[in-house]
Amino acid sequence: MTVHGELEVVPGATRSEAAKALADFTTAYNAADKAYDPALDADRVTGPLGAINQAGLKARQKNHPDGNPDHSPLELTDARYLIPKKAGWPRWFLADTDSNRDQDSGKLDNRWLIVFVKSGPGAGWKAAYLSVVAPSRMPAFAKDGDGRARPVAADSTELAVAPEDLSTRYTQYLQKGTPDVFAPGSATSGWRETRRTTRRAGFSYQYIDQPLDSGSFAPLGLETDDGGALVFFSSKHFERQTAAKGLRPPLNQDVEALLTGEVRSTLTKERIAGELVYVPKKGSTKDGGKVVVLNRLPGLTAAKGS
Numbered sequence: 083m084t085v086h087g088e089l090e091v092v093p094g095a096t097r098s099e100a101a102k103a104l105a106d107f108t109t110a111y112n113a114a115d116k117a118y119d120p121a122l123d124a125d126r127v128t129g130p131l132g133a134i135n136q137a138g139l140k141a142r143q144k145n146h147p148d149g150n151p152d153h154s155p156l157e158l159t160d161a162r163y164l165i166p167k168k169a170g171w172p173r174w175f176l177a178d179t180d181s182n183r184d185q186d187s188g189k190l191d192n193r194w195l196i197v198f199v200k201s202g203p204g205a206g207w208k209a210a211y212l213s214v215v216a217p218s219r220m221p222a223f224a225k226d227g228d229g230r231a232r233p234v235a236a237d238s239t240e241l242a243v244a245p246e247d248l249s250t251r252y253t254q255y256l257q258k259g260t261p262d263v264f265a266p267g268s269a270t271s272g273w274r275e276t277r278r279t280t281r282r283a284g285f286s287y288q289y290i291d292q293p294l295d296s297g298s299f300a301p302l303g304l305e306t307d308d309g310g311a312l313v314f315f316s317s318k319h320f321e322r323q324t325a326a327k328g329l330r331p332p333l334n335q336d337v338e339a340l341l342t343g344e345v346r347s348t349l350t351k352e353r354i355a356g357e358l359v360y361v362p363k364k365g366s367t368k369d370g371g372k373v374v375v376l377n378r379l380p381g382l383t384a385a386k387g388s
Contacts, residue, residue: 090169091167091168091169092167092168092169093165093166093167093230094165094166094167094168094173094174094175094200095163095165095173095175095198095200095207097163097165099207100163100165100175100177100198101161101163103177103198103207104158104161104177104179104196104198106126106206106207107123107126107127107196107198107207107208107209108156108157108158110122110123110125110126111123111126111127111135111156112153112155112156114135114139115139115150115153115156116149116150116153116155117149117150118139118142118143118146118147118149118150119139119143119149120135120136120139120140120143123135123139124136125206125208126206126207126208126209127208127209127210128199128208128209128210128298129199129208129210129211129298129299129316129356130210130211130294130299130316130354130355130356130379131196131209131210131211131212131356131379132208132209132210132298133354133381133383134354134356134379134380134381134383135381137340137381137382137383137384138336138381138382140339140340141335141336141339141340141382142336142339144339145335145336145339156181156182156183157181157182158177158179158180158181158194158196159179159180159182160179160180161177161178161179162177162178162179163175163176163177163178164176164178164223164230164231164304165230165231166230166231166232166233166304167226167228167230167233168233171200171201171202171203172199172200172201172202173199173200174197174198174199174200174210174302175197175198176195176196176197176198176231176304177195177196177197177198178193178194178195178220179193179194179195179196180193180194181194181214184214191217192214192215192216192217193214193215193216193217193220194212194213194214195211195212195213195214195215195358196209196211196212197209197210197211197212197302197314198210199298199302201298208298210298210302210314211302211314211356211358212356212379213314213356213357213358213376213377213379214377214379215358215376215377219376221306221307221308221310221312221360222306222307222308223304223305223306223307223312224304224305224306224307224309225307231304231305232304232305233302233303233304233305234303234304234305234311234313236300236301238311239364240309240363240364241310241311241361241362241363241364242263242361242362242363242364242366242371242372242373243263243361243373245301245302245303245311245313245315245361246295246300246301248295248301248313248315248357248359248361248373249293249294249295249301249315249316249317250293250295251263251264251373252264252291252293252315252317252357253291253292253293253317255270255274256273256274256277256289256291256319257289257290257291259274262372263372263373264372264373264374264375265369265370265372265373265374265375267374267375269357269375269378270375277289284325284326284329285323285324285325285326285329285331286323286324287321287322287323287324288321288322288324289319289320289321289322290319290320290322291317291318291319291320292317292318292319292320293317293318294315294316294317294318294354295315295316299316300316301313301314301315301316302314303361306360308362308363308366308368309362309363309366310360310361310362310363310366310368311360311361312358312359312360312361312376313358313359313360313361314356314357314358315356315357315359316354316355316356316357317354317355317357318352318353318354318355319352319353319354319355319380320350320351320352320353321350321351321353322348322349322350322351323348323349323350323351324347324348325347325348327347329347330345330346330347331345331347331348331349331387333345333349336382337349337351337382337385338385340382340383340384340385341385341386341387342384342385342386342387343386343387343388344387344388345387345388346387346388347388348387348388349385349386349387350385350386350387350388351382351384351385352382352383352384352385352386353380353381353382353383354380354381354383355378355379355380355381356378356379357375357377357378357379358375358376358377358378359373359374359375359376360373360374360376361373
């Protein structure tokens with residue numbers, strides 16, 4: 083009997099394959115950061131992390147054509163790999179690592195969580211999500227009979243919010259304050275309040291938020307041992323600044339490097355973000371039964387003047 087690879091439920095990667103993917107990513111990331119050359123790690127990143135990384139390198143390359151004078155190599159150590167089983171493609175795994183970027187003597191370092199995705203049998207592993215989380219906020223993960231992390235279906239009905247709905251719910255919440263399924267915090271109620279109270283004489287501000295939930299921006303999640311889930315998802319955000327007559331929106335180097343059009347009275351900035359959330363199981367009273375944003379990593383990806 084022949085078992086078709088696209089139908090068989092198998093681990094997304096071997097541990098040696100996962101370790102090589104992390105090492106290859108780190109090497110490419112450091113080369114790109116040192117030279118400020120997006121081409122050097124373009125084949126190692128995708129999704130929200132890829133969009134942010136490539137746009138940031140493009141901007142810095144324009145502003146520093148000789149490379150990064152302050153380059154310090156990124157080191158990712160103490161890696162723990164959570165490799166769920168699944169059928170078909172894409173396959174993915176989570177690398178839970180320690181970084182040399184936030185070392186603080188006397189305190190526990192934050193954990194850098196990197197999600198790697200492989201789109202097909204002939205494709206390479208690419209880093210799609212990066213989140214930075216304090217060890218105290220890391221949940222315990224559920225395990226299957228083989229001791230592996232258990233993936234959560236995008237359309238799961240067991241959670242307070244299905245992973246495939248998180249981006250839409252989040253962007254709706256930012257726009258309207260509803261549906262109120264997110265716990266208060268800097269990336270939810272705090273951000274809405276900051277945008278509402280932003281004031282600068284002679285300028286008006288508008289915000290548009292859009293879901294990103296397909297292809298390399300699709301959500302990915304692992305079940306926690308309390309029946310909830312740790313989920314990564316993506317979103318897109320626009321900030322439009324309009325100046326009164328005689329004024330012009332200010333530009334910094336990174337914005338100017340990614341700018342199209344001419345800034346006369348209006349500047350629109352586009353950002354993509356990767357979010358990491360804890361989603362409680364349906365009916366849970368933990369955190370009021372609401373989704374908790376553990377980390378949000380935004381990055382400027384485009385700017386347009388008019």
